[in-house]
Amino acid sequence: MANEPKENADSGHFSAAYDLESGEQTKAHYASWADSYDREVSEENAYAQPVRVAEMVGRFVSDTDALILDAGCGSGLSGTALAASGFRHLHGCDFSQEMLAKAAEKGVYAKLFAADLNAGLPDVDSQTFDVVTCVGVFSFGHVEPDACDELLRVLKPGGFLIIALNDPFWQRGDLASKIEQLEGDKRVIVRAKEFGDHLPGHNVMGWVIALEKTS
Ligand SMILES: C[S@@+](CC[C@H](N)C(=O)[O-])C[C@H]1O[C@@H](n2cnc3c(N)ncnc32)[C@H](O)[C@@H]1O
Structure with missing residues (x-):
């Protein structure tokens, strides 16, 4: 359990989430978690990243008509926070049908x-979105850093890719390396990189990173 958060790993879903190793494991994990995800993550453990990301989007994007892709939307907590901040044109995608069904119930996408x-x-199509958000999606057994290439492809030049992730995955290092490479290749400008709460109920910290696509 090398990746396990340090305290309060008392729920099967939380402790397992940091030890997933394959897409199939991850799909099964969210299939069994979908019904209780919002209660456990948001209500009981004060999941902070959806609001942190909505605030970050609002800092860089004033047009509430911006077309936003919430990539890895899950049950829709991230889209709900964007909608609460006034953003009206949201698309969402995820590889878990069970989580997508919960997202549909939110009525914000x-x-x-x-x-x-x-x-x-x-x-x-390339260059479709003004903003792509990816909240809690780069993680163990979830989405790999190279997915940034595809998220940037569907983003318009001058658009923003906003990534929120847990600190244990950030410490693995390869997302940081990917972002350094994108920056070195002048494909993105790092506009913000902020440490803060991820899942306070389990003492997990995390990052919100804003990348502006250059071309
Ligand atoms: C921790 S949840 C975050 C959901 C939502 N963004 C939020 O902040 O509540 C992670 C989501 O990533 C999705 N996911 C994991 N790996 C994925 C992949 N390879 N492709 C698409 N979605 C994936 C899971 O199905 C799950 O819904």
Whole structure:
């Protein structure tokens, strides 16, 4: 359990979430978690990242008509926070049908579709979105850093990719390396990188990172 958060790992879903190793394990994990995810994550453990990301989007994007893809939308907590901040044009995708069904119940997404972010977004045209958010999705057994290429492809030049992730995965190092590479290649400008709460109920900290696509 090398990746386990340090305290309060008392729930099977939370402790298992940091030890997932494959997409199949991860899909099964969210299939069994979908019904109780919002209660356990948001209500009982004060999941902070959806609001942190909505605030970050609002800092860089003043137009509430911006078209936003919430990549790895899960049950829709991240989209709900964006909608509460006034953003009206939200699409969401996820590879868990069970989580997508919960997201549909939120009523904040104009479009929801199934996609494995490690395999790309073949049905999405390049330069479609003004903003792509990816909240709690880069993690162990979830989405790998190379998915940034595809998230940037579907983003318009000058658009923002906003990533929120847990600190244990950030410490693995390869997302940081990927972002350094993108920055070195002048494909993105890092506009913000902030440490703060991720899941306070389990003492997990995390990052919110804002990348502006250059071209
Ligand atoms: C911790 S949840 C976060 C959901 C939502 N963004 C939030 O902040 O509540 C992680 C989500 O990533 C999705 N996910 C994991 N791996 C994925 C992949 N390879 N492609 C698409 N979605 C994936 C899971 O199904 C799950 O809904």
